[in-house]
Amino acid sequence: MLNEFAALRIRAGLSIDDVALMTGYSARQVQRWDAGVGKPREAAVRLLRSTASVAPEPATSRFNFIDLFAGIGGIRKGFDAIGGHCVFTSEWNKFSQQTYAANFRDNHPPHGDITTIGADEIPDHDVLLAGFPCQPFSIAGVSKKNSLGRSHGFADETQGTLFFDVARILKAKRPSAFLLENVKNLTSHDKGRTFQVILKTLREELGYKVWHKVIDAQHFLPQHRERIVIVGFRDDVPFTWDDLKLPTKGSVRLKAILHPEDASEKPEAAFTLGTNASVNDKYTLTDKLWQYLQGYADKHKAAGNGFGFGLVTPDDVTRTLSARYYKDGSEILVSQGKGKNPRRLTPRECARLMGYGDDFKIPVSDTQAYKQFGNSVAVPVFEAVARIMQPHIQTLVEASEQRKAA
Known part of the structure; x- marks a missing residue:
């Protein structure tokens, strides 16, 4: 059964990102409220009630x-x-x-x-x-x-x-x-x-x-x-x-879908761990893989080609997530700061990057999940x-x- 927030959003004919743009909250936060995780801000609920009151309520199975x-x-x-x-x-x-x-x-x-x-x-x-x-x-x-x-x-x-x-x-x-x-x-x-x-x-x-x-x-x-x-x-x-x-393109940035790692979301094994729901270290690239990707990029740059990895920060927009992401994650690597290797997105972050709410179940291995989200719309x-x-x-x-x- 839908909670009030999700029901109002659907009745108003709005997507997760529509609500995020209207309210000023991140898409990730709106997804959490939509999934019934945490209590939504009253101002956001009032805005949805107002919008839904003038929108036609969808009938069942029209x-x-x-x-x-x-x-x-x-x-x-x-x-x-x-x-x-x-x-x-x-x-x-x-x-x-x-x-x-x-x-x-x-x-x-x-x-x-x-x-x-x-x-x-x-x-x-x-x-x-x-x-x-x-x-x-x-x-x-x-x-x-x-x-x-x-x-x-x-x-x-x-x-x-x-x-x-x-x-x-x-x-x-x-x-x-x-x-x-x-x-x-x-x-x-x-x-x-x-x-x-x-x-x-x-x-x-x-x-x-x-x-x-x-x-x-x-x-x-x-x-x-x-x-x-x-x-x-x-x-x-x-x-x-x-x-x-x-x-407007670019109005949503990567930080809207990244794990905050600050205890504001519950840990989801095995994507995030501990009281802060920190990203599992298994998603950080090994020294060997990181060195290989840098060398590969340097080789193609010297040859005048555009091939290489895509290193992003929370303020960026990513390249296209592909079904090959499970191989090395090279098209979207999240910077973890100087002195630390970058990491792949977790499957949950890939789900968010494709617009799936946090209530979307991921019952398969990481490899299969990466393929599925990379092939998704x-x-x-x-x-x-x-x-x-x-x-x-x-x-x-x-x-x-x-x-x-x-």
Whole structure:
């Protein structure tokens, strides 16, 4: 059951970072209050009450959605927050399934490889969510295919890619809306031809109205992380990216997600230890690894390359957290002052860097956790996109229900 603070935040349609910006408290502190840890400041509660009083209260399960290539549920969290109900999940990685199941109590377990699941096995739904991996597309001209007696269209141009599974489900189920996510470079892959096939499939073959935008998580979190978001609606709606109000980049700094190590948070074994909840020494780089990374950086600098480690302080914004972070942590190393080797982020700090609250359970090893957060989406980005999609989803769902009742 949500505590009052979290309930007011959701009712007001605000993300963790929205509240942090409005109140002046750190995102980490707001996350703690949202998770029910500690008593929130009365001024912050009053502000939320005031905001929530003029915001529409989300009804329960206003629409159904499915979560494909779900990872650990980052996209889903935004649609849970606007009243959606997840009726189907697919994620092939067994460790990600473990984390997903620990955090989302559904009446269905996460299903495995979507390529083995027929569309008839998937429940009807209003919205399809998919953070599909980008695989190379083999694109041949329609005229050549016709001369060879081969079919064309999405069934041929996207066959063998994971986007094909998104397309076949959209074709079979015809949900009111979808949201797809991918890396920024999707737009330039194969000189832009891959992205054009995707847009052609969604618009011409499947008949959806489609919008896309590259969004940097740095608007919400202390991390530079650009991802493309593709939004589609089955019918005409007045959707516009102009409704997406993004906070100023860099307004949240790394200190908002770091362990304070001053006894203001409870220790979380084995990330933090002792009465001050100090970061476990195991996250500090060994002399051998630190010397290697410095030597590697010096070698590439001398060669005129930009390769090297990313050393950050609490006042910085980080590079993009990647799935390889478990190897050496080189893209984000936290300075611990002169005379001490830097350290990796803990898995809990990685969760915060991706916008997950401290109530998010991490039931896997550090290695798996680093991979999962490095592969995840930045949660506040998709909370914000879900909010501007919500009225249009609701309009289409209500129209569909009226047609069925007529």
